[in-house]
Amino acid sequence: MTTTQHAYRPGPVRDRHRASVAARDQRPGALRRWSVRAPLLPALVFTILFTQLPFVGTLVVSFMEWNSLFPNERGFTGLSNYAKVLADTELRHTIVFTVQLTATVVVASMVLGLGLALLVNERFVGRGVVRSLLVLPFLVVPVAGALFWKHAILNPTYGLMNGTITAIWRVLGLDSPPQPDLLSTAPLLGIALSLIWRWTPFMMLILLAGLQSRPPEVMEAAAVDGAGAWTSFRYMTLPHMRRYLELGGLFGSIYLVQEFDAIFMLTAGGLGTTNLPYAVYKTFYLANDYGLASALGVVVVAGTFVIAMFTLRVLLSLFKDSAR
Amino acid sequence: MSAFTMTTGRGSPRRSPRGAARRSVVTGVAAWVAALVFVAPILWMVLTALHSETDAASNPPAIFAPLTLDGFRAFFGGSGISPWPPLLNSLTASVLSVLLVLVLAFPAAFALSIRPVEKWRDVMFFFLTTKMLPIVAALLPLYLFAKTVGALDNIFMLAVFYTVMNIPIAVWMLQSFLTEVPRELMEAAQLDGARVLTILRRVILPVASPGIAATALICFIFSWNDLLFARVLTGTIANTAPVFLTGFVSSQGLFLATVSAGALAVSLPVIAVGVAAQDRLVQGLTFGAVK
Numbered sequence: 001m002t003t004t005q006h007a008y009r010p011g012p013v014r015d016r017h018r019a020s021v022a023a024r025d026q027r028p029g030a031l032r033r034w035s036v037r038a039p040l041l042p043a044l045v046f047t048i049l050f051t052q053l054p055f056v057g058t059l060v061v062s063f064m065e066w067n068s069l070f071p072n073e074r075g076f077t078g079l080s081n082y083a084k085v086l087a088d089t090e091l092r093h094t095i096v097f098t099v100q101l102t103a104t105v106v107v108a109s110m111v112l113g114l115g116l117a118l119l120v121n122e123r124f125v126g127r128g129v130v131r132s133l134l135v136l137p138f139l140v141v142p143v144a145g146a147l148f149w150k151h152a153i154l155n156p157t158y159g160l161m162n163g164t165i166t167a168i169w170r171v172l173g174l175d176s177p178p179q180p181d182l183l184s185t186a187p188l189l190g191i192a193l194s195l196i197w198r199w200t201p202f203m204m205l206i207l208l209a210g211l212q213s214r215p216p217e218v219m220e221a222a223a224v225d226g227a228g229a230w231t232s233f234r235y236m237t238l239p240h241m242r243r244y245l246e247l248g249g250l251f252g253s254i255y256l257v258q259e260f261d262a263i264f265m266l267t268a269g270g271l272g273t274t275n276l277p278y279a280v281y282k283t284f285y286l287a288n289d290y291g292l293a294s295a296l297g298v299v300v301v302a303g304t305f306v307i308a309m310f311t312l313r314v315l316l317s318l319f320k321d322s323a324r
Numbered sequence: 325m326s327a328f329t330m331t332t333g334r335g336s337p338r339r340s341p342r343g344a345a346r347r348s349v350v351t352g353v354a355a356w357v358a359a360l361v362f363v364a365p366i367l368w369m370v371l372t373a374l375h376s377e378t379d380a381a382s383n384p385p386a387i388f389a390p391l392t393l394d395g396f397r398a399f400f401g402g403s404g405i406s407p408w409p410p411l412l413n414s415l416t417a418s419v420l421s422v423l424l425v426l427v428l429a430f431p432a433a434f435a436l437s438i439r440p441v442e443k444w445r446d447v448m449f450f451f452l453t454t455k456m457l458p459i460v461a462a463l464l465p466l467y468l469f470a471k472t473v474g475a476l477d478n479i480f481m482l483a484v485f486y487t488v489m490n491i492p493i494a495v496w497m498l499q500s501f502l503t504e505v506p507r508e509l510m511e512a513a514q515l516d517g518a519r520v521l522t523i524l525r526r527v528i529l530p531v532a533s534p535g536i537a538a539t540a541l542i543c544f545i546f547s548w549n550d551l552l553f554a555r556v557l558t559g560t561i562a563n564t565a566p567v568f569l570t571g572f573v574s575s576q577g578l579f580l581a582t583v584s585a586g587a588l589a590v591s592l593p594v595i596a597v598g599v600a601a602q603d604r605l606v607q608g609l610t611f612g613a614v615k
């Protein structure tokens with residue numbers, strides 16, 4: 001992390017402050033340094049103990065044959081668990097499905113979120129209420145939401161979706177309304193719908209914060225100069241929003257790659273809808289294959305690592321700006 | 325600002341006041357319609373919870389069916405298992421972990437903002453990277469650890485894991501709030517001879533307390549929402565409300581009103597807390613990148 005220190009020197013305000021607080025402390029150097037560090041240590045030690053160590057554990061177990069049902073066959077087997085992940089068509093599909101689900105939900109909720117943010121950013125009657133209402137889907141407990149979507153919305157016979165279709169068909173005087181069973185015929189779509197509903201508010205809030213941080217003078221100047229709505233959106237809003245779109249996409253991806261609740265509730269991984277976290281859960285908790293589950297866990301980390309690197313880059317640049 | 329010069333010279337007249345008013349009506353209607361579409365599932369949840377089981381399962385939906393509290397009665401006191409112990413477990417684990425998080429994260433945030441350690445930025449980003457490590461990647465060792473120390477199906481173990489899960493977010497949020505405390509105030513107090521603890525109590529806490537409250541609320545939501553940890557680490561004694569919800573649907577019979585009542589009852593604390601903290605919600609989820 002040498003680049004970090006190099007790129008971001010503490011601002012003058014912070015330096016002056018640090019000097020003034022430290023100046024009163026007359027204790028010798030090493031003691032003083034440790035008295036400054038002391039408050040940090042409990043949280044740091046705790047975090048290392050419960051996040052870094054377990055991950056090392058997972059890494060070690062991923063090279064082992066270890067099924068708790070066969071305790072006598074425990075031992076190191078090299079890369080065989082990873083070979084199994086790559087050779088097993090079902091597990092390979094798990095990786096593909098994770099990418100599909102994450103990409104579908106992130107893109108759709110970002111597009112919808114941008115639309116909603118643009119609407120809510122305007123002035124109209126009841127704007128505050130609308131904003132609060134739009135946040136609500138994000139506040140339903142994920143399992144509760146998934147449970148409700150499965151039975152009360154997507155159920156083919158009495159769900160709200162098909163019920164609404166029936167009602168519309170009746171109003172139009174048509175017979176035999178279509179009654180799709182999304183979770184059986186298009187499970188990806190069914191799961192994605194419930195997740196898009198949940199994550200669109202998140203994207204909207206991020207993008208709304210972006211819209212509201214546009215410099216008003218510049219937007220006004222553009223209007224005075226006769227820039228139309230589309231022109232100022234294309235050349236001023238979008239470039240300004242780039243960073244917020246990146247943040248929404250990256251954080252959305254980080255959280256959605258880890259999605260577990262919706263899969264667990266809606267399909268229990270059936271019909272090819274097992275994503276990586278659910279596969280880890282299944283392999284470890286239901287099949288007791290600790291070695292294979294750990295190898296899958298390492299694959300999840302490798303995938304997240306790529307997204308995380310981009311996220312860190314964006315965050316570092318933001319952090320740098322705000323620290324100045 | 326090359327983009328800026330590109331837009332000049334395109335001569336469209338400024339919008340008239342009347343045009344602006346009409347536009348605001350159109351946006352208003354569109355926004356309200358969108359909001360209703362997004363809230364419809366929640367409204368439907370409320371309505372279904374208040375319907376009888378027969379009305380709840382009708383197609384097309386029986387919107388104007390008579391209201392009843394039977395769904396809630398069935399959920400809380402029906403023939404099945406009572407949801408109160410799991411709800412109480414959720415509350416215990418969440419509140420306990422929030423307290424632990426604050427006790428650990430506040431001093432850390434102090435050492436990363438007001439009286440910063442050297443390389444404090446590296447420490448901040450270390451906390452951040454731990455949050456980006458997917459939970460599933462640490463699940464098995466944590467499970468084995470809990471099993472070894474005999475703490476499976478134990479609500480305190482769960483609270484400890486929730487604490488780990490929330491520390492990075494709490495450190496980042498608290499750090500940003502403490503950075504906002506005006507330096508002049510602290511310096512003035514220092515010149516008056518106040519000690520660190522006095523400055524903390526008299527100067528920092530009053531200014532940072534809304535931020536601390538928001539941090540606590542957001543950590544509460546994440547703990548309350550968790551399914552994965554609770555599912556793997558608890559059984560019949562320490563199971564939380566989300567775990568209870570996963571096991572309570574029987575595949576037969578009419579249960580839609582009860583399901584809706586249950587989903588609503590379990591979500592209500594989060595909705596209440598979330599509405600209170602909604603301005604800080606995204607700040608927490610994006611590690612302060614979006615304010």
